[in-house]
Amino acid sequence: DTGSAAAIPINEVDIAYVTPVTVGTPPQTLMLDLDTGSSDLWVFSSLTPSSQVRGQDIYTPANSSTSKLLNGHTWSIRYGDGSGSRGTVYLDTLAVGGLEVKSQAVQTAQEVSSSFTQEQSLDGLMGLGFSTLNTVRPSSQLTFFDNARPSLDEEVFTADLKYHATGSYDFGFVDRAKYTGNISYTAVTESPGYWTHSLSGYAVGSGAFQTTRLSGISDTGTTLLYLPTAVVTAYYRQVQGAQNSQYYGGYVFPCSSSLPTFTFGIEEARFTIPASYINYTRISPTSTTCYGGLQSSSGLGINIFGDVALKAAFVVFSGTNPPRIGFAHK
Numbered sequence: 001d002t003g004s005a006a007a008i009p010i011n012e013v014d015i016a017y018v019t020p021v022t023v024g025t026p027p028q029t030l031m032l033d034l035d036t037g038s039s040d041l042w043v044f045s046s047l048t049p050s051s052q053v054r055g056q057d058i059y060t061p062a063n064s065s066t067s068k069l070l071n072g073h074t075w076s077i078r079y080g081d082g083s084g085s086r087g088t089v090y091l092d093t094l095a096v097g098g099l100e101v102k103s104q105a106v107q108t109a110q111e112v113s114s115s116f117t118q119e120q121s122l123d124g125l126m127g128l129g130f131s132t133l134n135t136v137r138p139s140s141q142l143t144f145f146d147n148a149r150p151s152l153d154e155e156v157f158t159a160d161l162k163y164h165a166t167g168s169y170d171f172g173f174v175d176r177a178k179y180t181g182n183i184s185y186t187a188v189t190e191s192p193g194y195w196t197h198s199l200s201g202y203a204v205g206s207g208a209f210q211t212t213r214l215s216g217i218s219d220t221g222t223t224l225l226y227l228p229t230a231v232v233t234a235y236y237r238q239v240q241g242a243q244n245s246q247y248y249g250g251y252v253f254p255c256s257s258s259l260p261t262f263t264f265g266i267e268e269a270r271f272t273i274p275a276s277y278i279n280y281t282r283i284s285p286t287s288t289t290c291y292g293g294l295q296s297s298s299g300l301g302i303n304i305f306g307d308v309a310l311k312a313a314f315v316v317f318s319g320t321n322p323p324r325i326g327f328a329h330k
C-alpha cells in the first residue's frame with residue numbers, strides 16, 4: 001500500500017506545512033502538521049474548550065461510528081518552543097493520501113497553549129518521530145507510520161517540502177519523478193526518538209567546504225535551521241550589518257543585505273540552501289530589518305535541520321532496520 005498527500009505552507013514565510021488527514025467514519029478532514037520531531041498525533045476536538053478554538057477544524061469522536069475511547073489514557077506534550085497541549089485518547093480510522101490505518105490512536109486535546117489557539121490554519125500534529133517519544137500513558141501509542149508499516153510496499157516515507165509552494169509527503173514508496181541523480185543515505189540513531197544523524201560538513205557561500213561531523217535531527221516540524229554558534233557566526237560574518245540581537249532572539253540583518261548560500265554535506269553529497277531561504281522574514285511588515293533562517297542551536301542543546309534545510313532536498317525517512325535517512329537533489 002502507498003499514500004501521497006500535499007504539504008501546504010500555512011503562511012507566506014513557510015512557518016509550517018499542513019497536510020489533509022481524514023479521521024473517523026464518515027471521514028472528518030483535519031489539516032495536520034506532519035512533524036518528524038515528535039511522536040504524538042493530536043487534534044483539536046469536541047473536547048477542546050471553545051475558548052481555546054479559533055477557526056480550527058475539530059475532530060468529534062461522537063460523530064464517528066468507528067471511534068473508541070482508549071479508557072484511562074491521557075497525554076501531555078511540551079515542544080521546543082514552549083508550546084504544548086494535553087488530553088485524552090480515542091482509537092479511530094485515519095487516512096493520509098489514500099493510505100488508511102484502521103485503529104490509530106488519535107489524541108484529543110482538552111487543553112492547548114495560546115500559540116496553538118492563535119494558529120488557526122493548524123488543526124493538530126501528526127508525529128512521525130520514533131514511537132518511543134509518544135507521551136500517552138499508561139501505555140504509549142504507535143505513530144501513523146509505525147501502524148502503517150505492515151501494509152506499506154516499502155518501509156519509508158518521503159518529504160518534498162518546497163519554498164513558498166505546496167510540496168508533498170509520500171508513504172510506502174520513493175517517487176523517482178520527485179528527485180534527480182542518486183539518493184545519499186546516512187545512518188540514523190533513534191536517540192532519543194528523533195531522526196538523529198550527522199552532516200559531513202558545511203560551506204558558507206563559495207567558501208571552502210569545512211569537513212566536520214555535525215550531529216542533529218531532521219525535523220519537518222521546525223521552521224528554521226539551528227546549528228552550532230561557530231558555524232552561524234562564520235555565516236553572518238559574510239552579511240553586511242548582521243547582528244545577533246537579544247531583543248529579537250537571533251541573528252537579524254538589513255533586508256537589503258545580500259546573503260551567501262549555505263551548503264551542507266550528507267556523506268559525499270552536497271546540498272546548497274539558496275540565500276532566499278535564509279532571508280527568512282521581515283521582523284515586522286514595515287521593517288527593513290530581516291530575521292535569519294539560520295540560527296544558533298546553543299539554546300536548544302541539539303542541532304535541528306528544520307524546514308529551511310529540508311526544503312533544499314528530497315528527503316527519504318527509511319524505517320528499515322537499522323533506520324537511515326536519504327537526501328537527493330530535486
Ligand SMILES: CSC[C@H](NC(=O)[C@H](Cc1ccccc1)OC(=O)N1CCC(N)CC1)C(=O)N[C@@H](CC1CCCCC1)[C@@H](O)COc1ccncc1
Pocket residue numbers: 015016033035036037038078079080081082083115119125219220221222223224226291300304
Ligand atoms: C527549535 S524547536 C522549536 C520548534 N518550533 C518551531 O520551529 C516553530 C514552529 C511553528 C511556530 C508557530 C506556528 C507554527 C509552527 O517556529 C518557531 O519557533 N520559529 C519560526 C518563526 C521564527 N520567527 C521564530 C522561530 C518546535 O518546537 N518544533 C516541534 C513541532 C512544532 C511545535 C509547535 C507547533 C508546530 C510544530 C518539534 O518538531 C520539535 O520539538 C522539540 C524539539 C526539541 N526539543 C523538544 C521538542
